Amino acid sequence: MSKMKWALRGMLALILALTVTVPSSAWAATGDVISIEITGGSSQKMSVGETVSYQVMATVEGFDNKQDVTGGVTWSTSNAKVVTVTKGKIKAIAAGEATIIAQVSGVKAQVTVQVQDKIKSIKASPSSYTFVKGNEGTLPKVTITRANGKEEDVTSDIVWAVSNNLAVLENGKIKGVTPGRVLLQGKYGSTTVKVPVAVTDIITKVEVTPATMELSLKKSKALKVIGTYSNGKTVNLSKSIVWTSSNPSVASVKNGTVKALTEGQVTLTGTYQNQTVTAVVSVVPTLKKLILGQKSLVLSPQSSITLGVMAQYDTGKTTMVTSSAVWSSSKPSVATVANGKIVAVSKGKTSITAKWGNKKVTIPVTVK
Structure with missing residues (x-):
């Protein structure tokens, strides 16, 4: 019998192997198929819709090397609703399990295919x-x-x-x-x-602006970070740098933006490629208004009274600022004021104003 020539077909994609042999015979003729194998393993997992192509190798009498017999294989499937097979091309149809059988000259090999949802x-x-x-x-x-x-x-x-x-x-x-x-x-x-x-490339220098900032409660501000490469080129690292806060309850950083949470001061430390930068953030309360103890005054000439002025912040905190406020009278000829002490001079009307920070408060005064 002449040597068998088999066409090389099929893609060596997923390798499934299981060797099944027929009883060997000491008198087997040259060219007889002794055993075949589906390269890869005894089982294969696939997803619905996937396809794979199998290769079948045979041990043939008279040949030292295994022969590719894919082109001469007769294929079959135990469950065509789960897996179909055409010329060695396997297609997963539905979730389940099926056995693919390859047969050449009465010699068989098989592989179990488990199909999962898409x-x-x-x-x-x-x-x-x-x-x-x-x-x-x-x-x-x-x-x-x-x-x-x-x-x-x-x-x-x-x-x-x-x-x-x-x-x-x-x-x-x-x-x-x-x-x-x-x-x-x-x-x-x-x-x-x-x-x-x-x-x-390697960053040799990192700079942050602003390096110091003052924020009011619940306010936010972005940090700008510029990195310099070893070749002198620069890059904006504002969203890339990793920041840590010395007190996250006072101020936090997310995507390069600082958010003020409670009153206090923190140091933010940023790192990138072993380079470190710092920024100091002071979270200060915002002055909401100034408060005087009275809404209006009526004085007699030459009499006097001392008023206190209170600063109120958005945190609810208050503090007396009488001595540090700037006091003024719209008509000093009617009444004068210094450090909150109002002195009536003569009959008439005037307004006494106290200024502190970016706020002011005014009280009408009548001298009679």
Whole structure:
């Protein structure tokens, strides 16, 4: 019998292997198929809608190496509602389990296919990276959500690749090599997740403005941070720098914006590529109004009275500011005032005003 020539067909995609042999015969003729195997494993997981192509290798009498006999295989499925097979191309139809059988010259091999619900979405965490050249990080965690709402951690099953040589994959990590942008791509079966990666140059200096600020309660202000690369170019790092507050109850920082929470002073420390900057924030109460003890006065000539003025803040706090307020009289000929002491001079009407901070309060005075 002449040597058998088999056409090379089928894609070596997912490798499934199970070897089934027929009883061997010491007198088998040259060219007889002794055993066949579906490369890869005895079971395979697929998602609804996915397709894979199997390769079948045979041990043939008279040949030292295994022969690709995919083109001559007769295929069958135990459940066409779950999985169909045409010329070695397997398609997942519905959730369930089916057995795929390959047969050549009476020799069989089979693989069990488990079909799960269709993948609705795939997500990587983190969803993006920024690396300084030469630095590396652990590959992302990947989860999928199926059509039935079930979430699965498939991190260990992801096959990773990078779109260019600006970054490399080494021992389960991604390493930035050259400044630029690269796409990290992870495949789970026929589903792909993409993670953008920015590889940056080394930052030699970081500056923040303003370095000191005063904020009123509940007010916010953005910090601007500029980084300088080793080549002299600059970059805005305002949203990239990581900040910590010496007292988060007084002021916090989110995405580069400071928010005043309670009265006090804090030091904010920002880090980026081992560079550190600081900003001092003072949270001060806002003066709401000035309050006098009386709404109006009636005095006799040559008599006097001393008024106190109180400052009230938005925090509810109050303090006496009588001695530090600036006092004035609209008609000193009627009444004079100094440090809150009003002295009636002659009959008439005047207004006494106290100013402190950015507020003022006035009281009408009648001398009669």
